[in-house]
Amino acid sequence: MKPSVGIRDVAQHAGVSNATVSNVLNRPDVVAPATRQRVLAAIDELGFVRNESARQLRAGRSRVLAYVVLDAANPFFTDVARGVEDAAREAGLALFLCNSASDGGREREYLELLHEQRVEGILITPVDAESARIAERGTPVVLVDREAPDGARCSVAVDDVLGGELAVTHLIENGHTRIAMVGGPLSIQQVRDRRAGAMRALTTAGLPADALTFLETRGLQVAEGRNAGERLVGLPASRRPTAAFCANDLLALGLLQSMTQQGLRVPDDLAVVGYDDIEFAAAAAVPLTSVRQPREQLGRTAAQLLLTENEPDHEHRHVKFQPELVVRASTAIKRRA
Amino acid sequence: MKPSVGIRDVAQHAGVSNATVSNVLNRPDVVAPATRQRVLAAIDELGFVRNESARQLRAGRSRVLAYVVLDAANPFFTDVARGVEDAAREAGLALFLCNSASDGGREREYLELLHEQRVEGILITPVDAESARIAERGTPVVLVDREAPDGARCSVAVDDVLGGELAVTHLIENGHTRIAMVGGPLSIQQVRDRRAGAMRALTTAGLPADALTFLETRGLQVAEGRNAGERLVGLPASRRPTAAFCANDLLALGLLQSMTQQGLRVPDDLAVVGYDDIEFAAAAAVPLTSVRQPREQLGRTAAQLLLTENEPDHEHRHVKFQPELVVRASTAIKRRA
DNA sequence: CTCAGGCGTTAAAACGTTTCAACATCGAGG
């Protein structure tokens, strides 16, 4: 079952030394064509598979990047991951995806494992600010979609404050003065930033701070959005917001679903803005107005930054992209004030 | 930067031998409490991180499972992955996700890499029948959502023929006699099976085989669905199908979007059935009738099967689940014959 | 006082690669 054929078995079978086999594997040009053929034949015959652990132990490096993602079920992150993978492949590296599922413990376990595996580098969208402060352990780390709290490492992010501002400004321009923001938990930096942006929009428009009701959720999944929808509908009509800004599209989709189920119309009874502009946003029950982020580019840039980490004169960089509002039916103006 | 502190450095720093350090790491109970404390302190002080490559080289095993997924952007697979991960964690293993993105070359590369890494086991939803026949290389492999062509390895699947039959039977019962099936490429076993099921439904209902028009797509993504929608609308109204069965929900969502854009109504002008019942199906523009598969359970079972692989008296098993039709608005009967 | 046995620790041998310096072999140039 596991005779575990090694490089020396191949060598013996081909009548050469193990060094030669290694050469065939790593510098094919340096070995005579005849010998090379013989060795390749032996490899094939014995079904030899190079042992990466040994190779890596010797070499100290590992041809693999890893991306520890916050929620693999969120299409936003899979799009970012695609960008990462493209860049990694161009550099001849493979990508392992790890799903922390917003669980700090899980995240820590994966980080530990990846450090032990001596992967070339780690990209991470951390669960919370605490985990963003991961100790330097020799493996380069780049933060994705999150700013490094202390500037101690590279990061690639999108201006979430601006994003929140864009969304809420749009709602205000559409005449809304009672707005809900749905999102949470507040331990997530992005949620805080997007809320800050929302507040800034209020201020700029001269609205009081209590024009924004914050509905905190326990997570950023569809189910939480449905949940929030029920809470929203439960409010007395006089105090109920006429628009909702959701911290991401999954929440917005859940909210939408919940509205429909409860017989409320979007955008007439409640206008909705999402965040991320995932592919499903445009295909939703009511096509969703959303704040678009450059997903693939986010990932791609992060990977490129990571690859510069072990250049001798490396300085940590912080790239920040601009979000963009995409208006669709979920905020169309149909109301007659 | 990379002093690469090893177990012997720790040993020296703590005034013990490296064997003792290893014991502290692997069998803490066997070493005297006082020594243990001293060693742990040294580990902390030096920032020692165990080198998994060396460990693995020695041990021959690797505490990691991998799942090579067909399309990480498809929520169906991320749900399956969640099931896999849960089962893996219960067994004390971590999970690495690899995205083949329906690309045979990429898939081969990942498989090669994973073999070289000597992962404990590989789960894979293969790109096509060809790649399902991956040679045995010492690492156990289990097929997910696909049947082993030659029974040479374990597999966990769902009865796709039955699924196709359920979907099309439902459409026929709703009075449709010109039905399109959207999906492809036909190199994908599931697409073939689901079409076979559709044909069976026709036969059972006594309809001619040409009641089903097969619209082949180049892939199973949303964009391909939109594309198919345009082709569908391009047909002369007299020959245009009144219902469409899509090989997965992404296609169905794209189709839906395309219909709406072109001013056709669902289900009135075209009834639509999807496949997989992903979370977004229920939140779609028109909530989608779909064929539900036990996603998490699929993954969980596959992982459990994988873990039995190296039991001495192991026999390959083939688990097959039953799909289930979930009826929603996209196939509601509103037409007056 | 001796000895058996338990306990904690250790030296040394693996694991399968890569790499480096050294070594043959051979043809060409002196």
Add this chain to the structure above:
DNA sequence: CCTCGATGTTGAAACGTTTTAACGCCTGAG
């Protein structure tokens, strides 16, 4: 005929861990 350089191949050391068998020490029983 000898030397030289080029070309191809090799033996052995190293990478950082785990593990096995042996070791020294101490205690308590005889």
